[in-house]
Amino acid sequence: MQERHLEPKLSDIWPMLREESRSASMNEPMLASFYHASILNHSSFRAAISFHLANKLDSQAVPSMLIRQVFEEAMLADPAIETAMVADIFAYRDRDPACDKYSMPFLYYKGFHALQAYRIAHWLWRAERESLALYLQNLIAEVFGVDIHPGAQIGQGIMIDHANGVVVGETAIIEDNVSMLHSVTLGGSGCGTGQRHPKIRQGVLISAGAKILGDIEVGEGAKVGAGSVVLESVAAHTTVAGVPAKVVGRPKAAQPALEMDHRLGDQ
Numbered sequence: 001m002q003e004r005h006l007e008p009k010l011s012d013i014w015p016m017l018r019e020e021s022r023s024a025s026m027n028e029p030m031l032a033s034f035y036h037a038s039i040l041n042h043s044s045f046r047a048a049i050s051f052h053l054a055n056k057l058d059s060q061a062v063p064s065m066l067i068r069q070v071f072e073e074a075m076l077a078d079p080a081i082e083t084a085m086v087a088d089i090f091a092y093r094d095r096d097p098a099c100d101k102y103s104m105p106f107l108y109y110k111g112f113h114a115l116q117a118y119r120i121a122h123w124l125w126r127a128e129r130e131s132l133a134l135y136l137q138n139l140i141a142e143v144f145g146v147d148i149h150p151g152a153q154i155g156q157g158i159m160i161d162h163a164n165g166v167v168v169g170e171t172a173i174i175e176d177n178v179s180m181l182h183s184v185t186l187g188g189s190g191c192g193t194g195q196r197h198p199k200i201r202q203g204v205l206i207s208a209g210a211k212i213l214g215d216i217e218v219g220e221g222a223k224v225g226a227g228s229v230v231l232e233s234v235a236a237h238t239t240v241a242g243v244p245a246k247v248v249g250r251p252k253a254a255q256p257a258l259e260m261d262h263r264l265g266d267q
């Protein structure tokens with residue numbers, strides 16, 4: 001049975017990724033070169049993730065070698081990036097019943113890939129390298145189908161499941177341990193400047209297709225039902241659903257993002 005809510009540690013994840021890759025390459029020799037190129041040939045998590053993501057984001061304008069240099073520069077300059085990446089892997093392994101290996105999000109999950117590439121774009125944005133940050137945003141949207149503005153602030157322990165069509169606006173804030181599914185939008189309301197996107201507090205679960213619009217707050221441990229349109233702030237530990245969203249109950253768990261129960265039959 002899968003262990004739940006494990007403490008993410010960089011010292012643990014790299015040996016586990018290597019062991020899973022060795023085993024997988026033996027079980028499926030046709031993919032041995034893939035596992036070696038992606039994980040086994042590298043000396044560290046940082047080297048492997050930068051190589052893997054850069055290959056996916058390769059383009060004629062900016063080849064993978066240059067993208068990898070930028071990724072490694074960012075991760076060396078800010079160790080918190082690597083810490084967040086590891087926490088995200090643990091989030092997938094802990095919360096997604098289809099994910100039974102730590103290597104699965106690393107190798108295959110485009111929601112994970114888009115989020116980690118965003119983390120580099122965000123570092124560039126804060127370093128006032130806005131042109132390259134925006135270039136990466138566009139490339140991430142094209143390759144992974146996930147559009148996260150590099151100015152958005154996103155914590156760690158984030159799971160974006162399936163991820164198709166996810167949009168996160170420039171002034172959005174997503175705190176730690178949040179889960180969301182495909183087609184979620186954290187969008188603006190109107191064309192004003194300043195804070196104009198939602199603030200998602202920790203432990204929030206946002207179900208598929210939900211649209212959360214404007215400078216509003218979704219409180220800690222809240223749950224947003226699938227297909228909902230949220231136009232007003234949501235109190236902590238409250239479940240909302242509908243168009244427009246209304247309060248329909250309270251989540252049974254203190255942090256529904258960790259339990260991934262999308263049903264609305266709350267207590």
